[in-house]
Amino acid sequence: MMIYKKQFILFCVALGILGAMASCSQPRYKKSASGVVVSLDQQTKSDAATVKLEVISDEIIRVSATPENTFPNRESLIVIPQENKTAFTVEEKGAFITLKTARIQAQVSLSDGKVEFYDLHGHSILKEADGRSKSFTPIEADGYHGYSFQQIFDSPEDEAFYGLGQHQSDEWNYKSKNEELYQYNTKVSVPFVVSNKNYGLLWDNYSLTRFGNAEEYGQMSQFKLYNSKGEEGGLSAKYITALGEVFTEQDEAEIDYENLETIQRFPDNFPFANAEIVWEGEIEAPETGLYHFKLYYAGYTKVQIGGKEVVKERWRTAWNPNTYKFTVELKAGERVPVKLDWKPDGGISYISLKALSPRSETEQSKLALWSEMGQHMDYYFIHGDNMDKIISGYRHLTGKATILPRWAYGFWQSRERYKTQDEIVETLAEFRKRHIPIDNIVQDWSYWEEDQWGSHEFDVSRFPDPQKMMNDIHGMNAHCMISVWPKFYCNTHHYKALDAKGYIYQQAVKDSVKDWIGPGYVGSFYDPYSQEARDLFWEQMKNNIYKYGMDAWWMDASEPDILSNSSLEYRKKLSTPTAIGSSTEYLNTYALMNADAIYEGQRSVDPNKRVFLLTRSGFAGLQRYATATWSGDIGTRWKI
Template sequence: MGRGIVALTLLACLWPLSASAGSVRQVPHGMEVTTDAGEKVRVLAYADGTFRVTVADDPSAAPQSLMVVHEADGEPEFRDDAKTASLTMPQARAQVGLSDGRLTVYNAAGEPLLDEYAPARMLTPVTVEGQPWLATRVQFNRGTDEGLYGLGQHQNRQMNYNGEDVELAQHNMAIAVPYLLSTRGYGILWDNASITRVGDPEPYELLKANWKADYFLGERLALSRPEPLIDYQYIRDQARWPEEAKAATVAATTGQNTQGNATQPQRVVWTGSFTPQASGTHKFRLYSSSYAKVFVDDREVLSRWRQNWNPWYHNFELDLEAGKPVNLRVEWEPNQGYIALFHADPLPPEDRHSVSFASEAGKAIDYYVVSGASMDGLVAGYRRLTGKAPMMPRWAYGFWQSRQRYETQDLLLGVLRQYREAKIPIDAIVQDWFYWPEDQWGSHTFDPKRFPDPAALVEQVHDLDARIMISVWPKFYPDTANGKELAARNFLYQRPLEAGQKDWVGPGYLNTFYDPYTPEARAIYFRQMREALVDKGFDAWWMDATEPDWHSNLSVEERAFQMTSPATGTPGAAIFNSYPLPHAEGVAEGLRAAQPDRRPFILTRSGFGGIQRASAALWSGDVAARWDDLRDQVSAGANLSISGIPNWTHDIGGFALEERFSKEQPEALPEWRELYLRWFQFGAFSPLFRSHGEYPFRETPIIAKDDPAMLEGLTYYHRLRYRLLPYIYTLAAGTWFEDGTIMRPLVMSFPGDRRAWNVDDEYLFGPALLVAPVSEFTARERKVYLPAGAGWFEAESGRRLEGGQEVTASAPRERMPLFVKAGSIVPTGRDVQSTGEEPQGPLTIHVFPGADGSFSLYEDQGEDMGYSRGEFARIPLVWNDAARTLTIGARVGRFPGMAATRRVGVVVHGDGRVGAVFAREPSRWVEYDGTATELEF
């Protein structure tokens, strides 16, 4: 380090600093380079080998991060020469070019992880609501073949993002977490809360294709006219409907569940010819609701349905040749819906396959480069920067039942009693929105006619050995007492009120959200919540619409304008993605203060980097009940999980249904039941197991009442989930103790198997289980890729298969393909009705030979904060494959209520027996008193 300082001093004496000569100086924990152009590139080191990189005229002026809570603490070795300066930590080295500020990061072996393309770096002044901001961009690793993952939740069936475009913009179904992980061994946390594009830095444009638009009312062609674009994307665009076609669309004004005055079915058909100007892969996005189809040269390339108040993007690609036209046709049934078609030309191959971030508004380029020897190490590095993921209560990993919505407390209690009477396991039930009087959203009070005694409701749920979660929104009617209190302190957004926007309740009410960007506002919000709800004993908190989504189908520009922070004056465009983080943190901090020895549980629809530290789980929003949407959940949940947020769930069955399902048309009933059953199978192997949605009702005893085979299938997965709780709860503990990930894309465990990188319809549930959901109607088998480097046991048959191959797995309607990796140890419990029933009961240890294996079974009290004080126990389990011995090691630790002795049975699979592996009874039993014992097989 001393030589570097001396060299810098000599250079300064020999060559005076000027705009034509880059320079470097040391700063605490790092260095700051001034480039030939006068840009300053500051690099700070962390003890774990992470580097923070800030590019600005004055890097110290970069704003305080909302995501990152850990300050630089590394003591790097500093070196510089005439061309570069570098910081070296044991894990990685960061090098910056003095002339152009080009960043290169190397791992400990000297291999390049990240190589910046300096000409793409951008700091462009922009004005946002009269304030000076910067549009920013960086690009790395041009022409790369690495695998790229993370970025939160995006429901476009994208697994490996290399070659893909992702827009980070909060939405009902899209969660923006700006953390990207690479198979090269690095992650990038991009510290910017504005809308950010990863991949193509430019927004897609509306497709111009010389469209001919035919508008039909019933079977009658009402109008035919040329149109330059397909663009009815937002509420504001509905005014462009032609008068001749307005009969079926005039009521599409609120963007919510408004019923129109139309009586005629109608459709629109656009036909056009598109001549590409460049050869290559052209990318398209259809933004749509209702029924929409896209055809290319009469070949269907897209067919989707979405509920009309929640349209979203659907991606497709076409390989096209420059100058060669293609014929396009878009068929749409508006039904008061929304549509727009977007397109992007091909990027040059070296840019298409690169790592690029571009944001609309910031004060600097600011990002963190995390190095790690594995994907798990990259997740750990992210959590070191943004905060640990606290443990959830054990009951959270049981089954959750919800409905949109339980209208009375008697109805909710009746559903819970149905489960208990049917002896179907359940742990939590949910009271969704609108328990308050109609005109009092935000009051957090109960309508006394429907909920006469909320405290008694909670007590009765607890008496049934269950927990209750309640919906609580950041939304307020301005004339409620809570809304008035917040508005008096300038903590209530006024622009939605000034716009006159009304919601979909009753006659429609003016509404807005609170501003969570100051500690005082968050404290008032939680105090209001505590006085009305927390003190009544509710167990968990469903924080809905946290994008914030105060009015569906506003344009992005209108949403950004309306969410400008009243308290801080920060433009909404600059903080667009961050709202859910301070909101969840405020509630979590309040709960920890009010209930200091109780684990909080928050379920929030949206998230941002760091949301895991707020004891928050996320879910995938108001997804549609269709097979495509079921499949899209797999890559969405896997990428959110690898982004560092371990607790994720989805509405089993899909939230919103087509009329053929919601009206229970007899011809559609078999498909609806099969869709729900397949989704339920997937849900049983999701981090959180939760059923929710609109009518028809989803409760197991109700949905399967006339279908004994369906009831058996659903009940099977209820019980299998509960038998696997010792395994699942250990995975849950691992998210805190080892920074673990429950739902794992295949690449996490098999980074050397390049075929596994792109698998978007399978995942690992912990280290042992490979899950392959079925997402096609009437499918009774499916192709499953078994990753190379391991053997696999088919869970339903017990047969052993080698990895590195695709197999055809049996998939009867009532069962989903499930495989167990050879070398795994999976502890299970007995059949119980809740997680609170015999948590210290007998254990069965399932051993899957073929490789050495180990598992450290975790147990604790289940609900208190004792785990953070060291009040837990571990039972180490080790399988020696060559010796065929299982060692049940000496128990380590203890906790209140721990059983002194346990009955432990062992099943060693692979002996040729046929049948479901987790249904097998132990061949050996031992009485375990905490001392080590070795068993031979």
């Protein structure tokens, strides 16, 4: 019996050795026609299990990573189809795989999947950081599954980062800074960054993204707060009416009135017109370091911390707030005076002050990107000897900028709408009479009947003959651009046609969200993520506006701005689900898909006429649709 037991044990040991040998003999990487795929041993479920490198050109390499063993079949919205004819080699050396083109090389670790990019002389250009440079967290939104993830790269002290779109907060070089990428009127987010170290990084993700610190800004309650009497618990908030009388005074542990939901926390019946609110007291930091503050403001705002004016008076229109960021060095346990002086400058206005806890200078200076939702991590490394060549690589990936009509480069005349046909024609005639050059005159919104937003039909009482209007404009050797929103009132024929096919976002209608026109009307936006919806949207524009010979399109509110100043979470609800997934995953790409509808639509019926669009929001790839982005509804001050 003992002999059989020994034989069985030896047999099991032999099987174990053979299994281990078989495991070791399995290839940990696989070369493909376009690059290499590396399989990793995950230490935790939040680590990458598979990393893929693909050669796009001699100077562009795509890196993809997932905590799963395979990649989903995902079509990029921003990167056009690529024909890969670039020669490359793959070499295994020790614990690394090196992929080399005629201009650059990328090395990936077989143990942890970290990637480093070099020039042909072996000089490092960009390196994923030590430690957990990649991390994944499962997320579900609207029944769709994906991951939140972060990628961190090392960055030398003298590196500078430019790009990320348009963020009107007085920042140019984003080194050691934090920026949130989402779309908002005056804020245009593009997940592309250019370094002064001869590379650019295109982050192929469409959700809420954070550059720098991945954490959300925290409330002022993270500090110990003391009121103006020195009592702990909150800052003194004094509400002062236009007559200079104190309406109420209370302690507040949070200054968070930044959207339509949070402003409900203001004291009931406080008369905001020409009023002033002052938060004052002391803050005590829980730890020593550099705190990053974010001021979200409308109206007139000033901030003092430690007796210094850290924010000189800034102003924004009450209905369209802006963000301003600043840093303050604080010591743990030290009480520091703070004062926020705010004049709302409107019956409804917005204000908040939040902060990020300190991080080490080394961590804060790294190049880091976090995204809320995606199917897998995807970025493109673009090498170039100068920034112009890096931008050329960006166009290689996302599409060439089309040649615009020649007149679009000329002089424009625009105002907050011409209210009648006579007004726009007579204005242009006066320019010609005075010999003032003008190439384009703009017809802003509300040329339709009051309750017909989305009909694309001119109000005949004010615009009796649109064809004659266009003939008159063209007869004076000028062009006309017209405002078209992706918005539809429920009673319009266009809404009903789109809604019948499931192409309208439903939440605003279910919630009876009314706009600011007349008594307020209920409507919603169409879903441009459906090809059929885009086709129908263009068909409606063609049949009602383009037929008159309209020259260009002003695509307003393309963030989409379904309800101004709503919270980010409610904004997502208002525009979900899309035809291809949750708005959480596709938050930032509405303007891109909307531009696709108009550009491809017009080219399909008039291929020999150049297209031009002006849009209030944008994203990577917008340039391929003959589209320019304007600054949005900025504050009416020279200083922005």
